[in-house]
Amino acid sequence: MGDAAYVRFDPLFPERQAEAMLRLCERFGRYGTYAEEAIEEDFGAGLPQRYDAAINFVRTGGRFGRREPLARLAARTNYFRETYAYDRPVVAGIEPFLHHEGFADAARKVHGRAIVAPNIVYANLLVPGQELAVHTDVPEFRGVSRKRDPQWLIVAMHHSRLFERWRMPIATGVAWFGNPRGGEFVFYPEGPFRPPVAIPVRHNTAIVLDTDSVFHGVDRVREDAAPLPDLRPGVELAYAGDGAWQLEQNGEVLGRYGWGDLRFSVSWKAYCFADEAERRMVDEHTDDLCREQVIETLRTDLRRRDRIGAGPVPDAELALAIIEHYIVYPPPASGAEAR
Numbered sequence: 001m002g003d004a005a006y007v008r009f010d011p012l013f014p015e016r017q018a019e020a021m022l023r024l025c026e027r028f029g030r031y032g033t034y035a036e037e038a039i040e041e042d043f044g045a046g047l048p049q050r051y052d053a054a055i056n057f058v059r060t061g062g063r064f065g066r067r068e069p070l071a072r073l074a075a076r077t078n079y080f081r082e083t084y085a086y087d088r089p090v091v092a093g094i095e096p097f098l099h100h101e102g103f104a105d106a107a108r109k110v111h112g113r114a115i116v117a118p119n120i121v122y123a124n125l126l127v128p129g130q131e132l133a134v135h136t137d138v139p140e141f142r143g144v145s146r147k148r149d150p151q152w153l154i155v156a157m158h159h160s161r162l163f164e165r166w167r168m169p170i171a172t173g174v175a176w177f178g179n180p181r182g183g184e185f186v187f188y189p190e191g192p193f194r195p196p197v198a199i200p201v202r203h204n205t206a207i208v209l210d211t212d213s214v215f216h217g218v219d220r221v222r223e224d225a226a227p228l229p230d231l232r233p234g235v236e237l238a239y240a241g242d243g244a245w246q247l248e249q250n251g252e253v254l255g256r257y258g259w260g261d262l263r264f265s266v267s268w269k270a271y272c273f274a275d276e277a278e279r280r281m282v283d284e285h286t287d288d289l290c291r292e293q294v295i296e297t298l299r300t301d302l303r304r305r306d307r308i309g310a311g312p313v314p315d316a317e318l319a320l321a322i323i324e325h326y327i328v329y330p331p332p333a334s335g336a337e338a339r
């Protein structure tokens with residue numbers, strides 16, 4: 001995908017409002033890990049939702065080609081997330097962020113579309129030693145649902161460019177509050193084969209871009225004070241008062257942190273419609289894709305490119321061919337340890 005537009009904010013809010021975001025984060029209080037979402041159907045059953053990103057991370061060791069046991073890599077990327085708004089505010093005080101005019105203007109620029117409809121705000125918290133593997137987000141298409149269709153398939157659909165007519169462009173804003181050590185936001189605005197841009201995380205700054213198209217990730221949050229503990233399902237990051245946070249598992253405290261240790265970002269997502277007619281098409285489902293059409297289109301394209309044989313191809317083989325062929329990840333940074 002070619003050069004992508006993005007808009008940066010520095011500062012995002014008047015300082016009092018930025019401080020209010022930190023207080024909101026504390027008030028919300030408890031954050032669980034980003035669990036796998038369940039899906040109803042079974043194409044490619046057995047593959048994790050983001051098999052594409054996971055296999056790339058394990059193969060390359062991430063942007064810096066680091067090699068570590070699988071369980072360790074899993075703990076590093078198992079960060080904490082909760083929802084602050086979903087169509088409407090979930091927590092009081094998020095309104096100025098959800099309806100930030102600057103974000104809406106930036107979204108219009110990023111996609112060149114007039115109607116911007118913010119719908120989701122969520123919080124991401126990373127503790128020292130955590131990072132986020134390079135990936136593109138799960139996009140949306142009319143007729144395709146991440147409740148029903150595997151996420152890696154929806155990601156591959158977008159990278160294939162074969163379903164542009166049905167795509168619902170989404171703009172993403174990411175804002176940072178607090179000043180962690182490390183945890184740079186890394187993205188590839190000129191595509192996966194050009195050098196990335198690494199933005200140091202500074203309090204009250206933000207960026208708006210198309211994270212469904214632009215590869216991005218989060219470099220490791222510095223863990224010089226204490227190594228990242230093993231994280232098991234059910235682990236929570238909880239505010240303990242007086243600027244202190246703790247990692248809790250079944251009543252046991254696994255780690256203690258101050259604000260200066262944590263990387264706190266707030267993500268904003270908005271649908272971008274060209275006009276009201278397009279918006280109606282979404283609401284009224286007058287031009288939806290169906291699963292069979294998606295699979296057949298990809299199967300035909302892969303056959304034409306000699307990536308699969310002419311005869312029947314088992315689902316599992318087709319699934320891997322789709323991931324391998326269409327989702328081409330940036331290579332690790334040059335000079336990285338990866339061989």
Ligand SMILES: [Fe+2]
Pocket residue numbers: 135136137211216
């Ligand atoms: Fe992302």
